[in-house]
Amino acid sequence: MIGVLLPDTTTSTRYVQYDAPFLKKAFESAGLTADQFKIDNAQGSAATMQTQADADINAGATVLLIDPLDPGSGAAIEAKAEQQGVKVIDYDRLVSGGPADRYYVSFNNVQVGQLIGKGEVDCISAWKVTNPNILIMDGDPTDNNAKLFAQGYNGVLAPHFSDGSYTKVGEPPGTWTPSVAQTTFEQQYTAHPNINAVVTPNDDNANAVISVLQKNSIPANTFPTTGQDASTAGLQNILKGYQCGTVYKPVYAEAQAAAALALYLRAGQTPPSTLVNSTTKDSEINKEIASVYTTPVWVTTDNMADTVVKDSGITGVGPTASDLCTGGLASACTAAGIS
Missing domain, CATH: 3.40.50.2300 (Response regulator)
Structure with missing residues (x-):
């Protein structure tokens, strides 16, 4: 067995x-x-x-x-x-x-982290975030994968912090528990209201951060977050303009x-x-x-239809168009070629 x-x-x-x-x-x-x-x-x-x-x-x-x-x-x-x-x-x-x-x-979990970091950089540019003040949120420090993810995205972001084009606000203790991530972000955002971008290490933690942003009436396509796992919630947050992308593994x-x-x-x-x-x-x-x-693959609205949604249709497992295109997301799905 x-x-x-x-x-x-x-x-x-x-x-x-x-x-x-x-x-x-x-x-x-x-x-x-x-x-x-x-x-x-x-x-x-x-x-x-x-x-x-x-x-x-x-x-x-x-x-x-x-x-x-x-x-x-x-x-x-x-x-x-x-x-x-x-x-x-x-x-x-x-x-x-x-x-x-x-x-x-x-x-290759360093590569996963690099995709997250590059996704953050691309999103900051696409969403025209001025004077990026970035909070780095990690996964649980006892998880070897979390260390490798952080190695990847910190390596991508380090040159931007070094040349002063980005400001690193902080990197608090990490977690994989969304409720803890939400509390951590609320505390950091209260202490540092200049934060205007976050590196979040997976979709569930991103979703926790996004709930705080929405509670504070932060508009879509203005405050980058990142993720991984290509969860239904993560993909919907991408379609809503609250998450830049997700690493699809x-x-x-x-x-x-x-x-x-x-x-x-x-x-x-x-x-x-x-x-x-x-x-x-x-x-x-x-x-x-x-x-x-x-x-792994970095997924945004540009390739969601040809990666996650396509694979879900082939394998019969994972988010389908009908799963994603609910709650007022029909037009966003159409724009992303998801049907």
Whole structure:
């Protein structure tokens, strides 16, 4: 059996909206039956994830795909699994401190951050933001991906801060919890009312910031925010002119790669270099982890129809035109070629 352990349903909509159905579809397409794979969600509890992992191992799992809530609990699960001869794959998030011979399936997360940073720069220009005073909002500092995202967008923005064309107002402690992000932004905006642009690391946190902007009657197409995950809310905020864009990480490709890798390991075979196409440094153990990277895309109104909406129509999973073009967004959808 192959066991999949997903973290929660609150920090991002992707785990329910994309990952679980795409993984299920990938395993079924490979010929696995319902008793040969199991997909669980820990609902935000590290203890629950450990219990789910133990149950999978006791049921005969030979491979575990793990998207941990935090590196410590993830590494503990992986160490216990390896002791019992179970192969482990870090799914989407690197488990810092995990076994050296594990695999990692994700996107190039520095590149994801670079797309966010470049999207912010492009939006500041397109929306004619004068004297940009930017607040940088990060993801949870315990999440290795959040560090890589920040490395990417801070690298893009650093030259603008250095030459004085942009002002960095601050970079408060990060989070993946939207309610905490909302409180943080409200506090920062009250203390620094000159803020007129924000780097937000995913769509859910962007949505929390945008709710504050709308409450303060900030007009559309004037105050850039960014995101990732191509959630329904994020895409609608782009259509409304409150979010510049979102990094679309085609989870179907990530899920297919993870399933293919798991099947090789289940069969006791070494995955080919055409699949395992990179390495990722685990600084906790100072080792390069064999990795599978898939390609992210920056999505705006210009390419939304040809990327997310098109893929949703093909795969049957994800936001469709009917999902997006509600609540007065019909004309915005028409302008974006979404029908």
